[in-house]
Amino acid sequence: MSRYNFRETETKWQRRWADLGSFAARHEPSRPKYYVLEMFPYPSGKLHVGHVRNYTMGDLVARYRRALGFNVLHPMGWDAFGLPAENAAIAEHVHPGAWTRENIATMRGQLQRMGFSYDWSRELAACDPDYYKHEQKMFLDFLAAGLAYRRESWVNWDPVDHTVLANEQVIDGHGWRTGAPVEKRLLPQWCLRITAFSDSLLDSLRTLDRWPERVRLMQENWIGRSEGARVKFALAGKTPGNANGPIEIFTTRPDTLYGASFLALSPHHPFAQALARKDPALAEFIAECDRLGTSEAAIEAAEKRGHNTGIEAIHPLDPNSRVPVYIANFVLMEYGTGAIFGCPAHDQRDLDFARKYGLDVIPVVLPPGEDPATFAVGDTAYVDDGTAFNSDFLDGLSVADAKRVIGERLESTGAGQRTIQFRLRDWGVSRQRYWGCPIPVIHCGDCGIVPVPAADLPVELPADVTFDKPGNPLDHHPTWKHVNCPKCGKLGRRETDTLDTFFDSSWYFLRFCSAHAPIAFERDEAEYWMPVDQYIGGIEHAVLHLLYSRFFTRALSRCGYLDLDEPFAGLFTQGMVCHQTYQSQNGEWLFPEDVSETGGGKFVDGSGLPVIAGRLEKMSKSKKNVVGLERIVETYGADTARLYLLSDSPPERDLEWTETGIEGIWRYVNRLWRMVTEPAAPLPAPGTAIPNDVSPALLALRRQIHKTIAAVSNDLDQFRFNRAVARIRELTNALDDLPGTDAGAGAVLREGLETTALLLGPMMPHFAEELWQTLGHGIWIAEAKWPVADAALARDDQVTIAVQVNGKLRATLDLPRDTAKDAIEAAALGLPQITRLLDGKPPRKIVVVPNRIVNLVA
RNA sequence: GCGGACGUGGCGAAAUGGUAGACGCAGCAGACUUAAAAUCUGCUCUCCGACAGGAGGUGCCGGUUCGAGUCCGGCCGUCCGCACCA
Numbered sequence: 005m006s007r008y009n010f011r012e013t014e015t016k017w018q019r020r021w022a023d024l025g026s027f028a029a030r031h032e033p034s035r036p037k038y039y040v041l042e043m044f045p046y047p048s049g050k051l052h053v054g055h056v057r058n059y060t061m062g063d064l065v066a067r068y069r070r071a072l073g074f075n076v077l078h079p080m081g082w083d084a085f086g087l088p089a090e091n092a093a094i095a096e097h098v099h100p101g102a103w104t105r106e107n108i109a110t111m112r113g114q115l116q117r118m119g120f121s122y123d124w125s126r127e128l129a130a131c132d133p134d135y136y137k138h139e140q141k142m143f144l145d146f147l148a149a150g151l152a153y154r155r156e157s158w159v160n161w162d163p164v165d166h167t168v169l170a171n172e173q174v175i176d177g178h179g180w181r182t183g184a185p186v187e188k189r190l191l192p193q194w195c196l197r198i199t200a201f202s203d204s205l206l207d208s209l210r211t212l213d214r215w216p217e218r219v220r221l222m223q224e225n226w227i228g229r230s231e232g233a234r235v236k237f238a239l240a241g242k243t244p245g246n247a248n249g250p251i252e253i254f255t256t257r258p259d260t261l262y263g264a265s266f267l268a269l270s271p272h273h274p275f276a277q278a279l280a281r282k283d284p285a286l287a288e289f290i291a292e293c294d295r296l297g298t299s300e301a302a303i304e305a306a307e308k309r310g311h312n313t314g315i316e317a318i319h320p321l322d323p324n325s326r327v328p329v330y331i332a333n334f335v336l337m338e339y340g341t342g343a344i345f346g347c348p349a350h351d352q353r354d355l356d357f358a359r360k361y362g363l364d365v366i367p368v369v370l371p372p373g374e375d376p377a378t379f380a381v382g383d384t385a386y387v388d389d390g391t392a393f394n395s396d397f398l399d400g401l402s403v404a405d406a407k408r409v410i411g412e413r414l415e416s417t418g419a420g421q422r423t424i425q426f427r428l429r430d431w432g433v434s435r436q437r438y439w440g441c442p443i444p445v446i447h448c449g450d451c452g453i454v455p456v457p458a459a460d461l462p463v464e465l466p467a468d469v470t471f472d473k474p475g476n477p478l479d480h481h482p483t484w485k486h487v488n489c490p491k492c493g494k495l496g497r498r499e500t501d502t503l504d505t506f507f508d509s510s511w512y513f514l515r516f517c518s519a520h521a522p523i524a525f526e527r528d529e530a531e532y533w534m535p536v537d538q539y540i541g542g543i544e545h546a547v548l549h550l551l552y553s554r555f556f557t558r559a560l561s562r563c564g565y566l567d568l569d570e571p572f573a574g575l576f577t578q579g580m581v582c583h584q585t586y587q588s589q590n591g592e593w594l595f596p597e598d599v600s601e602t603g604g605g606k607f608v609d610g611s612g613l614p615v616i617a618g619r620l621e622k623m624s625k626s627k628k629n630v631v632g633l634e635r636i637v638e639t640y641g642a643d644t645a646r647l648y649l650l651s652d653s654p655p656e657r658d659l660e661w662t663e664t665g666i667e668g669i670w671r672y673v674n675r676l677w678r679m680v681t682e683p684a685a686p687l688p689a690p691g692t693a694i695p696n697d698v699s700p701a702l703l704a705l706r707r708q709i710h711k712t713i714a715a716v717s718n719d720l721d722q723f724r725f726n727r728a729v730a731r732i733r734e735l736t737n738a739l740d741d742l743p744g745t746d747a748g749a750g751a752v753l754r755e756g757l758e759t760t761a762l763l764l765g766p767m768m769p770h771f772a773e774e775l776w777q778t779l780g781h782g783i784w785i786a787e788a789k790w791p792v793a794d795a796a797l798a799r800d801d802q803v804t805i806a807v808q809v810n811g812k813l814r815a816t817l818d819l820p821r822d823t824a825k826d827a828i829e830a831a832a833l834g835l836p837q838i839t840r841l842l843d844g845k846p847p848r849k850i851v852v853v854p855n856r857i858v859n860l861v862a
Numbered sequence: 863g864c865g866g867a868c869g870u871g872g873c874g875a876a877a878u879g880g881u882a883g884a885c886g887c888a889g890c891a892g893a894c895u896u897a898a899a900a901u902c903u904g905c906u907c908u909c910c911g912a913c914a915g916g917a918g919g920u921g922c923c924g925g926u927u928c929g930a931g932u933c934c935g936g937c938c939g940u941c942c943g944c945a946c947c948a
Contacts (some may be wrong), residue, residue: 007900221866222943230947245883253946269946308946334946344948352863386912427947546943650876652884660874664887672886675901713937729877730885737885811929813881851928857880861926 008677012771018119026784027066027121029077038074039533041513043541043549044081046649047107048692051114052630053661054581054623057649059766061725062540062576063120066652067766070121071790077533079516080115080122084131085440085505093439094471100439101467104131114633118642119770121706126519130508131439135515138256138524139507140444142456145563147445151197154453156774157432158272161189166475167436168193188294194443194501195430196228198555202227202570204424205554214574216656219546229429232256233411234341237267237317237418240326247278251317251329254340254425259406259412262395263347263368265358267329268310268318272337279331283528286331287312293333308357309333309647320419321396331355340425354384367395369403393746411837431552433504437493438469438477448489448496458489459728463498476500509549510556513539513571530566539572546577574725581660583629583647585618593628593739597635620660631661643768644669647656650767651729673771676736678756680775684742685750687757690780694751701743702752706797709756713793716763725767732763754779762791807832808859809841817858825852832858 017576021027042062045055066078074322082104090102096103108129115122128135146152160169164184168191198205206227209220232255241247251267270274271290281289290309310330316678319325327345334353348358350368358365365381369390374394392398392406401409414420434443442463444456456463467483478484478500489496511524517533518526541549550572557571586594588608598608599615608615623630634647648669653659683689698706712735720729739756744750761775765785772785800821807815807830819828832838842862849861 017882161908217865218943225865227945228944232948251946257948332946334948336947338948346948351948353948356946425947427944543942657875662874662887665874668887671901678901727885728873729878803883808880808929811880811927816881839944849928851880853880857929859880861928 008641008674008771008774009325010643012672012768013774014117014119017770017773018116019120020784021110021121024784025133027076027078028121028125029075029079029119029123031280032531032860033074035075036073037511037533038066038069038538039077040069040538041079041516041536041540043539043545044083044509044512045111046083046086046088047105047111049110049625051111051633052623052625053633053636053645053649054583056115056118056645057581057655057659058128058358058540058542058578059115059118060646060721061576061655062722063118063254063449063646063769064725064766065538065540067120067769068790071762071765071785071788073789076518078122079122079126079519081126081128081512081516082111083505083509083512084108084129084132085136085441085502085508087437088438090437090471090477099467101131104129104439106122113766117637118633118646121769125636126516128512128515130441130505130512132460132598133464133511136441136508138515139441139503139511140456140461140513142560142563142565143503143507144444144458146559147194147455149563151200151559151562152194152241154192154194154196155189157195158188159191159192159193159432160394161187161191164474164567168434168535187219192612194503195432196555196559198431198552198842199426200560200569201555202229204558205428205455205551206426208569212570212573212575214696216575219543219550219575219577222546226428226551230256230425230427232340232422232424232425233258233422235261235320235345235414237327237345240316240318241328243315244279244282247282249275249317251275252341252420253343253345254423255345256425257347257350257407258410258420258827259392259398259401259411259420260347260368260372261321261345261396261405262343262398263349263366263611264319264327265348265366266327266346266354266361267356267362268332268344268346270330270335270337271331271333271434273335273342275343275484286313289331296637308353310357310361310763311479312361316660320414320417328363328461330361332744338429339427339581349381350385350387352385352387353623355381355383358775359383366394368392368398383648400715405471407433424439430556431506433507434501435504436479436500437502438465438471440505441493441508443499443501443503444491445499446487446496448492448494451489451491452496454489454491454496460490478502491698506549506552509510510552510562514557514560514566524565527566530706531568533567538550538574540576540578545578550575552741553772576655578655579653580622581659581661582620583623583631583661585621585627585629587616587618588613589616593626593630598629603621622658622667623661630762636666640670640772641673642752644673647673647768650725653726655723655725672733672736675769675776676741676760677738677771680742680761680778683750684740684755685745685753686747687750687754687779688747692751692753692754698748698752699744702748703736705743705752705753707800708735709752709759709790710793710797711800713759713763713791714798717790718792720766728763729767732760736758748776755767759791761785762788803855805832805837805855807838807858808857809847810840810862811859814838814841821855823854825854828852828854828858832860 018402040062042058043508068078070076084104089104092098092103093100121820130136143152162169162184170184176509179466183402204553206224206229209223212220216549234252234254235258236250236252240664253267271293276290281288310332311332313329316326317329319327336341346354346357348355348363348365350369367379367381369386370376370379370385370393371390389403392401397407398410411422443466444463446454446456446460448454466481469481471477473480485500486498487498514525514530553571557568561567586596586599588594594608594615607613621629622628648666652665712731715731716728735756739753742753758779761772765772769785775784802818803821807817815837817831829852847860847862851859
């Protein structure tokens with residue numbers, strides 16, 4: 005019995021594809037293009053099977069689109085800057101560049117072994133000066149356009165590592181690496197003005213109809229548009245020092261202004277800071293607030309606290325009414341104006357605060373059905389719609405009407421104006437790290453911030469750095485930062501912060517369009533290939549990378565690089581590959597291959613110690629529940645692994661990796677291989693016409709072949725890969741039960757096997773090539789056309805119609821397609837079991853859906 | 863707290879409002895074999911029944927419909943995102 009020799013076959017075809025240059029994309033404006041891209045990986049070491057699921061999907065799409073006749077661009081590169089390289093440098097005493105390049109070589113080899121159809125001539129790495137020099141030019145263009153700027157902002161500071169941490173790197177208020185409590189610090193930061201595009205980024209989400217709804221929602225929430233008003237409160241009496249009014253607040257509920265009982269300001273509000281200079285108690289209160297981390301957990305745990313300044317503000321609509329001004333720990337400086345008015349009756353936080361400090365609770369919105377004379381707010385603020393009362397000229401209006409009327413009044417009296425507030429904040433891109441793109445500016449004592457002249461780009465990272473002390477190695481370097489000011493020639497200082505690595509990944513898809521251009525990218529080539537038709541990656545980038553890239557494309561367009569808003573027309577977010585986790589009794593994670601199973605349970609290999617089997621979790625190095633790609637490819641081949649990754653779960657859902665699952669695919673591969681190499685009926689020569697007079701059973705098989713072509717094409721268009729695989733396997737099962745062994749049977753079998761090979765091509769390219777060649781063809785599947793279903797054959801001429809009585813299935817009818825309604829009715833009523841169920845009486849009602857069902861209502 | 867997704871056999875899953883469980887994994891029985899592996903055949907939602915056939919069944923409770931896994935309302939559960947955003 006012959007077994008499929010994947011080892012020889014896969015390397016053979018990979019060599020041939022490379023020799024032919026099958027996957028090199030050429031700029032051919034006359035041809036329809038298709039740009040398919042998987043999110044480029046961080047070169048962290050070795051790939052495991054969990055990594056290759058999305059590359060398998062991307063390759064399927066690329067090969068499918070090629071077969072359909074598109075000019076396909078399918079590139080691959082490396083998101084090669086980042087902190088893990090620096091950590092490796094510290095732990096293993098290797099240079100981050102050497103470590104990164106070694107990992108790239110390993111992972112490139114692994115991807116090539118999988119047979120992915122990348123245009124390797126366009127490969128790029130973000131750490132290559134040839135790449136990042138363009139990025140530095142972009143930064144300078146953004147600076148000139150006012151899209152990049154420097155400002156002081158509050159950041160998470162790790163006091164041990166001496167570096168800024170992103171919010172994601174703060175765990176329970178502590179640095180993820182050092183465990184030290186994170187401090188809030190006010191630091192100068194380079195920022196990108198993403199908020200300049202808030203409206204556009206929000207509005208055009210509607211146009212991204214090939215993006216998952218959930219990603220669009222996440223971005224919508226992240227951008228967070230709210231309509232409200234800014235209102236000025238003048239201060240009563242004299243205020244100390246240079247702490248002057250009025251105080252402007254932001255609210256989304258101006259309709260509740262008559263319920264105001266206090267103002268609350270952020271500890272970082274300039275007014276609060278000014279007061280603190282004269283008020284040691286307030287200064288101490290603010291310092292205490294700062295000691296709490298900025299992390300969610302720390303904020304959640306903190307109780308609401310305020311400091312009464314003793315100052316009173318004058319109600320903007322009623323000069324006789326005064327409210328106290330508090331500094332409160334729950335007001336964010338970054339949102340709105342950093343100040344709010346408290347309306348305890350209709351906001352839960354304000355209510356909690358008011359109860360704690362004994363402030364008034366004045367209801368101004370009456371819930372439907374309540375009596376204004378008796379309605380009172382207890383422990384729960386009333387936040388829903390109702391009728392305004394206790395509110396002078398607003399009385400009797402609904403919440404929406406009251407908002408409108410008071411907005412008009414505020415604007416006419418000059419006390420405030422209606423505004424739109426976004427939650428989105430500008431993107432801080434400064435990182436105090438070595439392994440990133442240097443920010444190309446020079447600080448000069450006389451000239452201030454001076455851009456590095458274009459002719460001096462790239463600003464390259466120095467190779468001779470040390471990691472022996474905490475902080476930024478660029479800052480410690482003995483000479484690198486000491487340069488002369490390009491403007492005045494005096495000694496200046498180079499910027500030692502590097503760019504957030506999300507900057508690198510915000511434009512790589514443009515670089516792929518002309519990867520060797522002397523400029524960032526050739527405009528005509530970018531405008532031919534862009535937007536990316538199908539982007540594939542993990543849901544973890546739903547906001548960060550995908551939002552940054554959308555911003556970047558707009559920013560580059562504003563700077564004249566191209567004319568495009570949306571970089572990714574289609575997005576697919578794939579599920580993760582999961583695997584059982586194992587721990588030893590002392591809590592150490594164990595690799596699956598170190599666990600052996602005997603009748604009595606699971607044990608650590610060799611030692612006989614019992615193993616605790618844990619949850620199914622995403623494959624990750626830290627939990628050691630990874631399955632190495634090498635072993636799988638060595639045991640089953642790349643194609644078998646690829647088909648398994650596509651077949652077992654819908655692509656957007658998580659997939660559990662099981663050894664039995666991949667073994668099942670391997671059995672299928674060999675079964676199909678035998679069906680081709682030892683056919684059940686003699687196969688006619690390739691291209692031989694199928695006789696018209698084959699038996700009804702063979703005709704039915706031909707119908708199934710053509711129905712499968714139509715269904716699989718449809719499934720692939722809709723990313724329903726698991727269902728496509730199931731349909732192909734169904735066809736294989738039908739071909740295996742070939743009715744007959746004569747010449748007609750052989751001809752139909754050939755049609756079926758050829759179709760199977762072509763349909764499997766995008767999923768199992770090496771195997772499909774080998775099947776195709778074994779079937780007597782010479783052309784590569786990589787270049788062959790996608791099969792087209794014969795419309796007449798793909799349509800059934802006989803249909804099975806379900807017969808229901810009162811909605812319950814009682815019988816089925818086999819009738820010619822498109823049988824008339826009354827004929828179906830008659831046939832159903834003629835069935836003896838139906839007559840019996842109806843007791844011989846005529847039904848009260850008959851529903852007939854042609855070709856589908858007939859329902860008799862008794 | 864706000865927003866969203868999901869809930870179907872022992873397991874992964876199929877099913878334009880129209881025959882629930884395709885395809886596969888695991889399991890059971892059998893064939894081939896000295897034996898094993900590999901391979902092949904059959905069975906495999908639950909209950910009643912020898913069969914034919916019948917009854918029930920898609921988290922729970924209701925509704926719309928000739929007909930609901932699918933649509934609507936309310937619960938319960940799981941997962942994800944955001945979260946002192948005024």
